[in-house]
Amino acid sequence: MSYHNPYTPPRKSATFDDQTLAEIRRAAATGIYDIRGGGTKRKVPHFDDLLFLGASISRYPLEGYREKCDTSVVLGTRFAKKPIHLKTPITIAGMSFGALSGNAKEALGRGATISGTSTTTGDGGMTNEERGHSQTLVYQYLPSRYGMNPKDLRRADAIEVVVGQGAKPGGGGMLLGQKISDRVAEMRTLPKGIDQRSACRHPDWTGPDDLEIKINELREITDWEKPIYVKVGGARPYYDTALAVKSGADVVVLDGMQGGTAATQDVFIENVGMPILACIRPAVQALQDLGMHRKVQLIVSGGIRSGADVAKALALGADAVAIGTAALVALGDNDPRWEEEYQKLGTTAGAYDDWHEGKDPAGITTQDPELAKRLDPVAAGRRLANYIKVMTLEAQTIARACGKNHLHNLEPEDLCALTMEAAAMAQIPLAGTNWYPGKGGF
Amino acid sequence: MDAAAQKESSRTMSVFDLSITPLRELNSALHNISAGTNDMNFEVINPRGSHSVAVGIDAPVTVNVHGSVGYYCAGMNDGGTVTVHGSAGPGVAENMMSGIVVIEGDASQYAGATGRGGLLVIKGNAASRCGISMKGIDIVVHGNIGHMSAFMGQSGSLVVLGNAGDALGDSLYEAKLFVRGTVKSLGADCIEKEMRPEHIEHLAKLLEKAGITDVKPEEFKRYGSARKLYTFNIDNADAY
Numbered sequence: 284m285s286y287h288n289p290y291t292p293p294r295k296s297a298t299f300d301d302q303t304l305a306e307i308r309r310a311a312a313t314g315i316y317d318i319r320g321g322g323t324k325r326k327v328p329h330f331d332d333l334l335f336l337g338a339s340i341s342r343y344p345l346e347g348y349r350e351k352c353d354t355s356v357v358l359g360t361r362f363a364k365k366p367i368h369l370k371t372p373i374t375i376a377g378m379s380f381g382a383l384s385g386n387a388k389e390a391l392g393r394g395a396t397i398s399g400t401s402t403t404t405g406d407g408g409m410t411n412e413e414r415g416h417s418q419t420l421v422y423q424y425l426p427s428r429y430g431m432n433p434k435d436l437r438r439a440d441a442i443e444v445v446v447g448q449g450a451k452p453g454g455g456g457m458l459l460g461q462k463i464s465d466r467v468a469e470m471r472t473l474p475k476g477i478d479q480r481s482a483c484r485h486p487d488w489t490g491p492d493d494l495e496i497k498i499n500e501l502r503e504i505t506d507w508e509k510p511i512y513v514k515v516g517g518a519r520p521y522y523d524t525a526l527a528v529k530s531g532a533d534v535v536v537l538d539g540m541q542g543g544t545a546a547t548q549d550v551f552i553e554n555v556g557m558p559i560l561a562c563i564r565p566a567v568q569a570l571q572d573l574g575m576h577r578k579v580q581l582i583v584s585g586g587i588r589s590g591a592d593v594a595k596a597l598a599l600g601a602d603a604v605a606i607g608t609a610a611l612v613a614l615g616d617n618d619p620r621w622e623e624e625y626q627k628l629g630t631t632a633g634a635y636d637d638w639h640e641g642k643d644p645a646g647i648t649t650q651d652p653e654l655a656k657r658l659d660p661v662a663a664g665r666r667l668a669n670y671i672k673v674m675t676l677e678a679q680t681i682a683r684a685c686g687k688n689h690l691h692n693l694e695p696e697d698l699c700a701l702t703m704e705a706a707a708m709a710q711i712p713l714a715g716t717n718w719y720p721g722k723g724g725f
Numbered sequence: 726m727d728a729a730a731q732k733e734s735s736r737t738m739s740v741f742d743l744s745i746t747p748l749r750e751l752n753s754a755l756h757n758i759s760a761g762t763n764d765m766n767f768e769v770i771n772p773r774g775s776h777s778v779a780v781g782i783d784a785p786v787t788v789n790v791h792g793s794v795g796y797y798c799a800g801m802n803d804g805g806t807v808t809v810h811g812s813a814g815p816g817v818a819e820n821m822m823s824g825i826v827v828i829e830g831d832a833s834q835y836a837g838a839t840g841r842g843g844l845l846v847i848k849g850n851a852a853s854r855c856g857i858s859m860k861g862i863d864i865v866v867h868g869n870i871g872h873m874s875a876f877m878g879q880s881g882s883l884v885v886l887g888n889a890g891d892a893l894g895d896s897l898y899e900a901k902l903f904v905r906g907t908v909k910s911l912g913a914d915c916i917e918k919e920m921r922p923e924h925i926e927h928l929a930k931l932l933e934k935a936g937i938t939d940v941k942p943e944e945f946k947r948y949g950s951a952r953k954l955y956t957f958n959i960d961n962a963d964a965y
Contacts, residue, residue: 314960427858428820428839428858428860431820431839432801432820432822432841433781433783433801433803433820433822434783434803436801460956471879472841472860472861472879472880473879473898473899474898474899474955477898477955477956478955478956480877480896482858482877486835486838486839486854486857486858486876486877487797487815487816487819487834487835487838487839487857488815488816493796493815496776496777496795496796496797497796497797499776499777500776500777500780500796500797500800503748503749503752503777503780503781504752504777504780504781504800504801505781506752506753506756507749
């Protein structure tokens with residue numbers, strides 16, 4: 284008697300999926316972990332899992348375009364003699380010259396200036412072009428101190444002490460040799476072409492007590508003029524925020540795991556840190572517990588893409604947001620117009636993340652002069668400004684629908700959550716209920 | 726100093742008593758040196774371990790601090806000559822750009838951290854991480870230095886007349902290290918290198934600049950980067 288198995292479709296493992304198998308083969312073939320740019324690519328609970336309720340009988344909306352909805356924000360009101368005044372709460376996150384081309388940095392400065400917001404330097408210091416094209420420039424003070432000098436500290440409008448970032452809380456950086464051009468090498472006091480390591484920890488302070496003294500030194504050097512931000516990755520937002528406030532920060536910058544990096548290990552990006560959605564409420568709680576909410580401003584970042592995301596972040600209690608990846612996309616990063624070249628690099632538009640290799644067809648994450656020429660800083664700056672203005676208008680539209688005459692008047696009560704996870708992380712009631720996980724009465 | 730000289734000196738010298746004058750006034754005065762002024766000499770008394778004494782100097786002033794200071798004394802100094810007649814807390818002369826800082830006593834951790842230029846002389850001992858991430862500064866220590874000194878040192882010279890602690894020059898780039906005494910251990914990618922005539926000459930100049938006349942450059946050993954960690958290699962993973 285013969286027996287024939289009927290056809291069954293091949294079944295792939297959910298645990299060992301194609302991506303996982305490819306990574307095992309890649310590691311076995313190369314003997315090196317995967318380094319890439321960008322933020323986490325895994326799906327995590329995000330602002331998409333929240334919705335606004337809008338106005339109804341119990342609260343009335345404001346008339347679109349006619350009744351004012353203010354979008355301005357002042358950062359650094361706690362100690363700085365010269366706080367920063369911005370027209371929109373959407374700022375540009377820190378990205379380095381080195382990671383980005385000079386044209387890309389210039390475009391960020393131009394776009395930020397047109398839209399009345401700030402942009403931020405990165406690891407490697409401040410360039411004259413960047414200063415010249417940025418009306419409001421935040422100067423990052425990083426563990427590596429590459430390019431750090433007191434003249435640039437003084438010509439900045441604010442100082443951001445970087446403790447960590449969302450893509451790699453607890454990690455340093457790695458700029459591979461391909462991107463260490465003569466100018467980058469000179470700015471960082473390093474030999475040309477070597478793999479440049481950025482420290483994960485500041486060289487001259489450890490812990491919040493030291494940080495307080497360090498911040499005081501920076502204030503003394505800059506005669507108490509500049510707002511001082513402290514940037515942390517989304518790890519322990521309640522305590523990090525409380526300790527930043529204790530250390531004397533004017534502004535806390537909180538970056539979730541969706542926040543991008545120029546180059547770090549994929550294993551780090553995908554497995555360390557928390558989504559921004561889970562970070563905001565604990566940080567706001569810390570500020571409220573200390574009586575410092577709105578006195579020490581909170582900037583949040585990591586996966587901000589639209590005016591809806593901005594409005595949701597502000598409704599959860601943030602004062603402003605920062606964009607990095609989205610800003611690069613507005614400039615032209617991963618644009619399908621370069622698809623043929625992305626294909627040659629073994630990838631496709633929208634997936635290109637080998638920013639550390641310096642071969643970016645869009646001319647943004649590169650130091651190759653020929654590629655960099657592809658980005659027109661004036662046109663790209665205009666695109667970024669358009670995008671920021673659209674997002675601001677979108678956030679205003681939502682705020683008006685919720686009856687708010689300032690974006691800062693948005694509140695958690697304007698929101699509901701679509702999923703249990705989002706409800707728990709954002710402490711926002713599940714849609715149709717008045718309950719979220721962790722709240723009593725279940 | 727005769728009476729006339731004393732009178733002249735006091736005329737062009739500002740005295741800040743930190744037991745009664747806020748630190749802000751001292752640093753503010755140091756940042757507001759007007760062109761052509763003769764008022765370039767500052768005496769600081771009763772520092773009582775204050776942090777951030779004489780930070781952000783950007784003019785060729787002379788500052789004498791009589792007593793010990795806390796963190797970051799002379800931080801980011803650019804052109805000043807600062808002498809601490811006492812000991813210094815962590816991060817003395819951090820990120821110095823140019824000028825001279827002299828510590829008559831001992832220095833705590835991170836002395837000269839990330840310094841880009843100028844000369845730091847420590848007449849006593851320096852604690853751990855002396856010259857960490859140095860980027861062009863020259864540091865001369867009369868005594869011993871602690872562990873992890875010159876970690877990730879990029880440029881400049883660290884000269885130690887005494888002994889060095891554990892993990893000297895870990896992950897070193899191109900900073901030059903000279904130690905007269907013993908080295909407890911070398912850090913990853915730091916090796917002893919031959920003292921060639923150009924190094925003897927370089928060291929002799931540094932010793933002279935630091936006012937050291939009773940020690941010969943030939944008594945030192947030279948350490949530098951093996952440059953094996955300059956390009957990532959998985960087989961070096963245990964060294965990172």
